[in-house]
Structure formats: C-alpha cells, structure tokens
Amino acid sequence: MATVHGTAAAGFEPVRELFERQFAAGEHIGAGVAVYHRGRKVVDLWGGLADEDAGTPWDEGTMAVSFSTTKGLTAACLHLLADRGLVQYSDPVAKFWPEFAASGKVGITVYHLLTHQAGLAAIPDGITMDDFCDWERMTGALAAETPLTAPGAQTAYHAMNFGFLVGEVVRRIDGRSVGAFFRDEIAKPLGITELHIGTPDALHPRVAKLKPKFALTPEVVQQAAAMMSPGSLTARAMGSGRGDSSTLFNSPAGLRAEIPAANGVMSARDLARFYACLAGYGELDGVRLLSEARVRAMSELQTSGPDGVIPVPINWSLGYMSGGIDGRPQGPRVTAFGHPGIGGSIGYADPEIGLAFGLVLNGLAIDIVRTGRAAALAAVARTCAEAAG
Numbered sequence: 001m002a003t004v005h006g007t008a009a010a011g012f013e014p015v016r017e018l019f020e021r022q023f024a025a026g027e028h029i030g031a032g033v034a035v036y037h038r039g040r041k042v043v044d045l046w047g048g049l050a051d052e053d054a055g056t057p058w059d060e061g062t063m064a065v066s067f068s069t070t071k072g073l074t075a076a077c078l079h080l081l082a083d084r085g086l087v088q089y090s091d092p093v094a095k096f097w098p099e100f101a102a103s104g105k106v107g108i109t110v111y112h113l114l115t116h117q118a119g120l121a122a123i124p125d126g127i128t129m130d131d132f133c134d135w136e137r138m139t140g141a142l143a144a145e146t147p148l149t150a151p152g153a154q155t156a157y158h159a160m161n162f163g164f165l166v167g168e169v170v171r172r173i174d175g176r177s178v179g180a181f182f183r184d185e186i187a188k189p190l191g192i193t194e195l196h197i198g199t200p201d202a203l204h205p206r207v208a209k210l211k212p213k214f215a216l217t218p219e220v221v222q223q224a225a226a227m228m229s230p231g232s233l234t235a236r237a238m239g240s241g242r243g244d245s246s247t248l249f250n251s252p253a254g255l256r257a258e259i260p261a262a263n264g265v266m267s268a269r270d271l272a273r274f275y276a277c278l279a280g281y282g283e284l285d286g287v288r289l290l291s292e293a294r295v296r297a298m299s300e301l302q303t304s305g306p307d308g309v310i311p312v313p314i315n316w317s318l319g320y321m322s323g324g325i326d327g328r329p330q331g332p333r334v335t336a337f338g339h340p341g342i343g344g345s346i347g348y349a350d351p352e353i354g355l356a357f358g359l360v361l362n363g364l365a366i367d368i369v370r371t372g373r374a375a376a377l378a379a380v381a382r383t384c385a386e387a388a389g
Contacts, residue, residue: 006045029363030058032268036276038354050208064208064360065249067341070264075319083294096172103146114318119147121156122236133257156308159237163261179258194267198258213363271347271358279349279356299337329374346374355385
C-alpha cells in the first residue's frame with residue numbers, strides 16, 4: 001500500500017484519511033491533494049508513483065499534466081486584463097484579432113468564448129494531435145473556421161479550442177503568450193513555481209507519467225461509444241481519431257508547447273494556492289491580483305443545462321464550471337467555481353467559505369461527470385472548511 005506523505009492541519013485530518021483509503025483501494029497510481037482555508041494552507045499531501053512502469057515515487061516536487069484544469073488558469077489571464085480595463089466581455093473578438101472576423105464570426109464576443117457559446121467546439125478539419133503544439137497553425141485554422149451555430153445559440157464545451165481562442169485574445173491585447181502572461185502576472189506575484197502553461201525543459205523530469213486507469217464498465221463503454229461515434233460533436237471537439245493525447249502530453253514536445261486548454265503542468269499545492277487567491281476575492285498574503293468585484297463577476301452563473309459536447313447538465317460561469325450540482329467536485333454550493341480535467345484533476349474556489357482545493361494525479365479515470373475520487377475528496381474538504389468556520 002502506498003504511503004501518504006505531507007501534512008493535514010487540525011480539523012482537516014479527514015482529507016488525509018480518505019486519501020489514504022483511496023490509495024488502499026487502488027484508486028490512484030500517484031497523486032497530490034492540497035487545501036487552503038481562509039488564506040492558510042491546511043492540507044498538502046502526496047503519495048504513490050510518479051511513473052508506475054519505472055517504479056519512481058511521487059515526491060514533494062512532482063507535478064502532473066492536468067488536462068482541462070488548465071482552462072481555469074487561462075481564463076484568469078483574460079479576467080486580469082478585463083480588471084485592468086483592457087477588454088470588456090462584450091467586446092467582439094475581432095476587435096483584438098481582426099482575422100477572426102472571417103467566415104461569419106464578426107458577432108462572436110469574448111463572452112461567447114468564456115461561456116463556450118462561440119459555435120467553435122469542433123477542432124478544424126485537417127488538424128492532428130501534433131498540430132496542437134503549433135500555435136500559429138491552430139489560431140490560423142480557428143480564424144478561418146466557420147461556426148457551427150450562431151453566437152450564443154448553444155453551449156458546447158470547446159474542449160481543445162477554448163485555450164487557443166482565449167489565449168490568442170490575451171496575446172493580441174498584451175503581446176505575450178498566455179503561458180508567459182500567466183507566469184509573469186499571476187504565478188510570480190503569488191510565489192507560485194509549480195503551475196505552468198508550457199513547461200520548461202529543465203522541469204520535465206519532475207512531471208509524472210500519465211497512464212489510463214479507466215474502469216471500463218458496460219455502462220461507461222456504452223456511453224463512450226455514443227458520445228465518441230465518428231462525426232459526433234463530442235468526437236470532433238475532443239479530437240477523437242487525431243492521435244493519442246496521453247502520448248503527446250507525456251512527450252517533451254507536448255510538455256513544452258502551450259496548449260492552454262489541456263496541457264497545464266501543476267502540483268496540487270500551487271493549484272490550490274492559485275485558487276486560494278480567488279477564494280480570497282482576488283487577494284492572498286497581501287498580494288492583490290484581482291478586485292473583489294472582478295472575482296464576483298467572473299464566478300457568477302451564466303448558463304445552466306445540458307452541454308452540446310458533454311451530455312450532462314453543467315453550470316457555467318465565465319470560463320469556469322460552477323457549483324450547484326451535487327456529485328460534482330465543485331459540489332452543491334453555488335458559490336464554488338473552478339475547472340476539472342478529464343482524468344480526475346480539479347482546482348476550485350468557494351469564496352463564501354474561504355475554501356480552495358487542488359487535486360492532481362497521473363492515473364486517468366472518469367471523474368468529471370459523476371462522483372469519483374475528486375468529488376469525494378472535495379466533499380470532505382468542504383465539510384471540514386464549513387466546520388472550521
């Protein structure tokens with residue numbers, strides 16, 4: 001049985017106990033979980049293997065690719081620019097990115113990008129998994145793309161395209177790539193060193209090796225077959241048939257590239273620290289990144305209902321999946337917001353109770369559309385935070 005290392009403060013011991021039970025039940029290969037409460041780190045735990053095949057232990061410095069959990073970091077970059085008065089959510093995307101107006105996209109706004117209502121969920125034809133590492137190739141293809149629906153007509157998860165769309169708006173406004181902007185304007189002020197969109201080569205040895213750990217029950221197989229049938233919007237949005245994402249994101253090229261919807265590399269402690277700033281309404285340890293009004297605006301519920309790509313109800317705020325749906329990691333509280341990643345990672349904040357939560361792992365399972373490891377750990381952390389007051 002894997003040994004769990006790290007600390008859990010008084011009142012948050014149940015998080016450690018559940019984490020240990022999950023390892024004992026074989027639910028993880030390797031993982032880290034961290035919790036902040038009212039600006040104080042109260043849980044920082046890790047255990048298992050960073051590389052199951054090589055037997056390499058997951059240690060205090062291990063990070064992991066966390067797929068769509070990256071979207072929460074990317075969205076924050078755009079919100080920071082909005083807080084500085086450099087962009088409005090109602091602005092047309094083409095105001096900053098003129099080429100984007102092609103093929104009937106002149107009416108698409110920044111709001112539509114953040115709420116997955118731009119009609120651009122499908123990855124453009126001809127794009128391969130390797131093309132995700134080529135920023136100009138991806139943004140050029142998206143600028144030329146014709147939307148599938150009118151702006152605002154449908155909420156459909158822009159699984160891969162979200163990061164290139166939002167990231168290019170950030171680049172056009174600021175001049176820096178979204179990865180550089182996040183590093184300079186968010187990570188550095190908060191003392192964060194283990195959260196990356198585009199990971200430096202020197203840090204690659206610290207990145208855990210991803211490995212599928214999906215429980216292929218008949219129900220899961222049936223649902224996946226329906227969702228990923230050739231030609232379905234889900235398959236077109238997720239990149240089905242375009243290559244193996246696990247292989248890409250285990251490679252130096254996949255780690256080095258900026259794929260800001262999917263290849264963020266992070267530790268649980270720094271993911272939780274990032275969200276601790278949002279849980280503090282934009283301030284942590286005397287550093288204010290965002291105004292309280294901005295955090296309230298970015299976390300406010302915008303749409304609710306079944307999604308056109310992930311066929312379950314989702315509550316969307318501006319770039320984040322909101323709480324209010326029991327059984328999801330963000331839980332039943334409507335004041336919670338953050339972003340999960342396929343495979344099981346999650347980062348979120350609940351400012352009303354001062355809670356920030358981060359989970360990263362390398363044993364990939366389906367934890368985002370039903371109760372799983374992430375939701376169970378987050379629920380325990382929430383209960384502890386509520387009890388702590």
